Amino acid sequence: MAVITAVDTFDVRFPTSTTLDGSDAMNPDPDYSAAYVVLRTSVPGLTGHGFTFTIGRGNEIQCAAIGSLAAALPGRDLDSVLGALGAVSRELVHDSQFRWLGPEKGIIHMAAGAIINALWDLRARREGQPLWLLLATLDPAELVDLVDFRHLSDALQPADALAILRDMEPGRDERIDRALADGYPAYATSPGWLGYSDDKLERLARAAVDDGFTMIKIKVGADADDDVRRARIARAAIGPDVRLAVDANQAWDVDEAIGWIQRLAEFDLAWVEEPTSPDDVLGHARIRREVAPVPIASGEHAHNRIMFKQFLQAAALDVVQLDAARVGGVNENLAIILLAAAFDTPVCPHAGGVGLCELVQHLAMFDFVAVSGTLDRRCIEYVDHLHEHFVDPVVVVDGRYRAPRAPGMSAELLPAAIATHTFPDGPVWSAAATE
Amino acid sequence: MAVITAVDTFDVRFPTSTTLDGSDAMNPDPDYSAAYVVLRTSVPGLTGHGFTFTIGRGNEIQCAAIGSLAAALPGRDLDSVLGALGAVSRELVHDSQFRWLGPEKGIIHMAAGAIINALWDLRARREGQPLWLLLATLDPAELVDLVDFRHLSDALQPADALAILRDMEPGRDERIDRALADGYPAYATSPGWLGYSDDKLERLARAAVDDGFTMIKIKVGADADDDVRRARIARAAIGPDVRLAVDANQAWDVDEAIGWIQRLAEFDLAWVEEPTSPDDVLGHARIRREVAPVPIASGEHAHNRIMFKQFLQAAALDVVQLDAARVGGVNENLAIILLAAAFDTPVCPHAGGVGLCELVQHLAMFDFVAVSGTLDRRCIEYVDHLHEHFVDPVVVVDGRYRAPRAPGMSAELLPAAIATHTFPDGPVWSAAATE
Numbered sequence: 001m002a003v004i005t006a007v008d009t010f011d012v013r014f015p016t017s018t019t020l021d022g023s024d025a026m027n028p029d030p031d032y033s034a035a036y037v038v039l040r041t042s043v044p045g046l047t048g049h050g051f052t053f054t055i056g057r058g059n060e061i062q063c064a065a066i067g068s069l070a071a072a073l074p075g076r077d078l079d080s081v082l083g084a085l086g087a088v089s090r091e092l093v094h095d096s097q098f099r100w101l102g103p104e105k106g107i108i109h110m111a112a113g114a115i116i117n118a119l120w121d122l123r124a125r126r127e128g129q130p131l132w133l134l135l136a137t138l139d140p141a142e143l144v145d146l147v148d149f150r151h152l153s154d155a156l157q158p159a160d161a162l163a164i165l166r167d168m169e170p171g172r173d174e175r176i177d178r179a180l181a182d183g184y185p186a187y188a189t190s191p192g193w194l195g196y197s198d199d200k201l202e203r204l205a206r207a208a209v210d211d212g213f214t215m216i217k218i219k220v221g222a223d224a225d226d227d228v229r230r231a232r233i234a235r236a237a238i239g240p241d242v243r244l245a246v247d248a249n250q251a252w253d254v255d256e257a258i259g260w261i262q263r264l265a266e267f268d269l270a271w272v273e274e275p276t277s278p279d280d281v282l283g284h285a286r287i288r289r290e291v292a293p294v295p296i297a298s299g300e301h302a303h304n305r306i307m308f309k310q311f312l313q314a315a316a317l318d319v320v321q322l323d324a325a326r327v328g329g330v331n332e333n334l335a336i337i338l339l340a341a342a343f344d345t346p347v348c349p350h351a352g353g354v355g356l357c358e359l360v361q362h363l364a365m366f367d368f369v370a371v372s373g374t375l376d377r378r379c380i381e382y383v384d385h386l387h388e389h390f391v392d393p394v395v396v397v398d399g400r401y402r403a404p405r406a407p408g409m410s411a412e413l414l415p416a417a418i419a420t421h422t423f424p425d426g427p428v429w430s431a432a433a434t435e
Numbered sequence: 436m437a438v439i440t441a442v443d444t445f446d447v448r449f450p451t452s453t454t455l456d457g458s459d460a461m462n463p464d465p466d467y468s469a470a471y472v473v474l475r476t477s478v479p480g481l482t483g484h485g486f487t488f489t490i491g492r493g494n495e496i497q498c499a500a501i502g503s504l505a506a507a508l509p510g511r512d513l514d515s516v517l518g519a520l521g522a523v524s525r526e527l528v529h530d531s532q533f534r535w536l537g538p539e540k541g542i543i544h545m546a547a548g549a550i551i552n553a554l555w556d557l558r559a560r561r562e563g564q565p566l567w568l569l570l571a572t573l574d575p576a577e578l579v580d581l582v583d584f585r586h587l588s589d590a591l592q593p594a595d596a597l598a599i600l601r602d603m604e605p606g607r608d609e610r611i612d613r614a615l616a617d618g619y620p621a622y623a624t625s626p627g628w629l630g631y632s633d634d635k636l637e638r639l640a641r642a643a644v645d646d647g648f649t650m651i652k653i654k655v656g657a658d659a660d661d662d663v664r665r666a667r668i669a670r671a672a673i674g675p676d677v678r679l680a681v682d683a684n685q686a687w688d689v690d691e692a693i694g695w696i697q698r699l700a701e702f703d704l705a706w707v708e709e710p711t712s713p714d715d716v717l718g719h720a721r722i723r724r725e726v727a728p729v730p731i732a733s734g735e736h737a738h739n740r741i742m743f744k745q746f747l748q749a750a751a752l753d754v755v756q757l758d759a760a761r762v763g764g765v766n767e768n769l770a771i772i773l774l775a776a777a778f779d780t781p782v783c784p785h786a787g788g789v790g791l792c793e794l795v796q797h798l799a800m801f802d803f804v805a806v807s808g809t810l811d812r813r814c815i816e817y818v819d820h821l822h823e824h825f826v827d828p829v830v831v832v833d834g835r836y837r838a839p840r841a842p843g844m845s846a847e848l849l850p851a852a853i854a855t856h857t858f859p860d861g862p863v864w865s866a867a868a869t870e
Contacts, residue, residue, distance in 0.1 A: 026531060026534075027531045027532075027535070028531060029531070029532075030531070030532065030535075031532070054532075054535055054536060055531070055532050055535045056532040057503070057530065057532035057533050058500070058503055058504075058532060058533045058535070058536045058543060060499070060503060061496065061499050061500045061503055061536065061542065061543070062536065064495070064496050064499045065493070065496045065542070068492070068493055068495060068496055069493075095492065096461060096462045096463060096464070096465070096490070097462075097464075097465065097466070097489075097490050097491040097492035097493060098492050098493045099461075100462070100465075100489055100490045100491075100493070101489060101493045101496065101497060101541060101542050101545075102540075102541050103685070103713065103736060104712075104714070105537075105540045105541045105714070105738065106536060106537050106540045106541015106542050106543060106544065106738075107496065107500070107536050107541050107542040107543060108493060108496070108541060108542060109541065110536075150688065151685075151688055151689075151711060151712040151714075151715060151718070152688070153688040153689070153690065153691075154688060154689035154690055154718060154721070250538070250586075253585065253586055253587070253588040253589060254586075254588070254589035255588065255589055256588075276586060277539075277586040277741045278538065279539070279540070279586075279738075279739065279741045279742055279745075280586060280741050280744075280745065281716060281717070281745060282716070282745045282748050282749060283586070283589060283745075286589070301538060303540065303541075303714075304714065306712045306714045306715050307714055309715075310714075310715065310716060310717045310718075313717050314717060
């Protein structure tokens with residue numbers, strides 16, 4: 001019998017605050033980090049990898065949460081676990097004592113997400129397929145069984161989800177071929193970090209267009225005059241035909257958002273992202289009404305399917321920005337993708353950080369093949385940082401993600417990257433401490 | 436100079452699952468627990484106490500979070516910290532790296548709440564006053580400065596809050612005397628845990644009325660026929676003049692809630708509590724509309740002021756059930772109390788667990804004296820468990836909380852209670868492990 005033998009966690013941190021990569025209105029000095037988990041098995045060479053992305057302090061708490069919640073896995077039979085990832089994900093999310101610490105939000109829920117993603121990585125490796133292709137070729141009935149419809153049924157029921165998936169069965173093979181040949185559109189966030197100078201913004205914006213991107217995004221929200229100036233620089237650099245999005249990272253109150261967005265509207269925005277608190281469904285809905293037709297996007301901090309349900313019910317979003325590692329893993333993201341389809345709202349995943357591009361490309365490609373059936377209005381965020389630390393890094397060419405082909409969810413960090421960046425004792429941090 | 440010298444955390448757990456005390460539709464076997472924190476100072480005998488209430492597994496993660504977040508306090512000057520609890524609470528809640536782990540929700544936010552409550556306990560002890568009286572005698576301008584209005588200003592601005600408090604200044608002294616003389620109404624949850632037999636429910640319901648309670652609450656949500664039978668037993672036991680509330684603890688989906696509540700409406704319910712996911716503002720609003728005039732209550736799992744704002748904006752609640760230890764401590768509860776006043780919605784705090792009655796009585800009495808000015812439609816939950824472990828336990832007589840008179844927030848556990856119940860090495864747990 002093949003079993004899960006152990007769960008190991010690693011506190012891995014990259015000192016990104018030294019260069020202001022990743023700086024925005026709410027996060028001036030992030031150290032991009034991963035609370036990283038490896039599921040070990042009795043099968044030689046077979047492991048599963050997952051992580052929660054954090055921005056530094058507290059990554060040790062996230063590791064502790066993953067370790068506590070995953071303690072139920074060692075000794076479990078691999079076939080039973082991987083053959084029932086719907087039930088296992090519900091077991092992890094709904095353990096009543098752990099659930100109290102959320103419920104279904106924050107550290108404990110992200111821990112469940114990291115473990116569930118690691119289980120999917122394990123299953124996909126075992127089946128020798130990249131995760132997106134594994135998901136895209138599952139029978140619709142099995143996909144529906146993977147989804148937790150609890151507290152969703154006023155908006156989406158299993159029969160609705162099944163109908164969405166069945167409708168998209170014709171053409172699935174053709175879309176798989178298309179994904180393999182053409183990949184998935186990306187947009188570039190790297191040019192627009194708030195800590196970058198105007199010159200660097202302009203230079204990187206031009207470079208993004210030269211690299212084939214048809215959309216870029218810049219950070220806003222610290223100072224309105226600065227934002228108008230930076231949006232003008234960006235728009236001039238990319239020209240009228242490349243799309244320009246802005247991201248406020250929750251910086252504004254509702255009325256402030258409305259006024260600020262009105263000042264930026266002249267730059268023909270693809271969307272305004274996270275204009276206010278990620279909890280504020282009603283606030284997003286009001287902002288969207290009052291700044292129409294400027295599109296509103298959010299989701300990277302929406303903590304579970306029940307929040308996405310409400311954002312969609314309230315007509316608060318034009319773009320669903322799911323995150324691969326904020327919610328309860330692949331299973332909850334299936335629910336979110338199906339909700340978005342039911343409300344005819346495009347999914348443009350959040351990425352960046354450490355490894356979020358690697359994970360989320362699988363969800364977007366699954367969405368294209370099996371749920372939405374289209375690339376229209378769709379793109380995945382792309383940030384050109386830290387990919388070199390992954391065993392199977394994303395490949396973005398001519399502004400498009402290439403479809404991953406290696407088995408798994410592309411979540412595995414290189415052993416050397418872990419060793420070098422382990423906090424606080426890895427050489428990157430112990431050297432910093434003695435400077 | 437007096438300083439904070441150390442922060443100690445304790446993983447304290449009570450084996451309540453053995454008796455099914457606290458059992459409900461979502462939490463079948465809680466071990467009521469406290470992630471307990473003690474702030475030590477250089478002043479002999481002066482300490483501050485706070486905690487997060489959990490229900491068992493994961494209490495160790497909560498302790499780790501409190502320890503990590505509070506690491507910034509040792510060495511800080513006591514006067515500067517206690518004289519600026521608005522700024523200090525914002526510093527704890529908005530540390531950008533820790534905030535990513537919420538934001539403002541779950542383990543990291545409850546950790547902030549435990550620390551902020553411990554700082555208030557410390558300040559009240561130092562000033563020789565029970566917390567409610569300290570708060571109730573602060574100048575309204577100081578109270579307003581304590582509140583974080585971020586992401587609230589579309590519903591409540593500092594000037595609104597100041598006007599509410601200024602309006603209630605006349606009569607404050609008289610209401611303090613009234614609180615000291617008559618206390619605050621309580622209602623009894625102890626009769627109605629889901630794991631109790633019908634006989635035990637009936638006996639405890641009668642006993643609650645005999646003890647002077649004018650309202651009791653029972654748990655529902657596992658089986659509709661059982662709930663109808665148990666509500667009938669409870670209503671018969673207490674008679675028509677004692678109020679009867681029911682609590683579903685999030686068990687239902689939205690449509691299910693509507694149907695189930697309609698079956699229970701015949702029992703003249705004081706309110707239906709947590710009918711669905713605590714994140715589901717729109718769901719609560721729809722349930723409330725469709726079961727009117729049955730009142731809807733929620734809040735013990737509403738994770739921050741932005742959720743309460745939306746529940747009130749959406750007319751989703753008749754009763755605001757704030758919790759002393761779920762949100763960001765006293766400061767965020769000030770915001771919630773002021774929001775409730777602005778929307779003319781009564782606050783009836785959640786209590787029970789470990790020490791939640793002890794903490795929340797201070798907030799309710801402050802609300803009465805300085806914000807609402809009335810006891811009409813107000814009551815504090817009361818559960819008769821675990822008070823014996825506190826240095827300054829609540830006193831409930833004739834169905835009313837007596838106003839606490841000892842300095843502080845009544846948060847301190849007896850040293851013996853900590854030693855006995857420390858997990859996993861205290862005698863209660865090490866004995867259980869060897870049984």
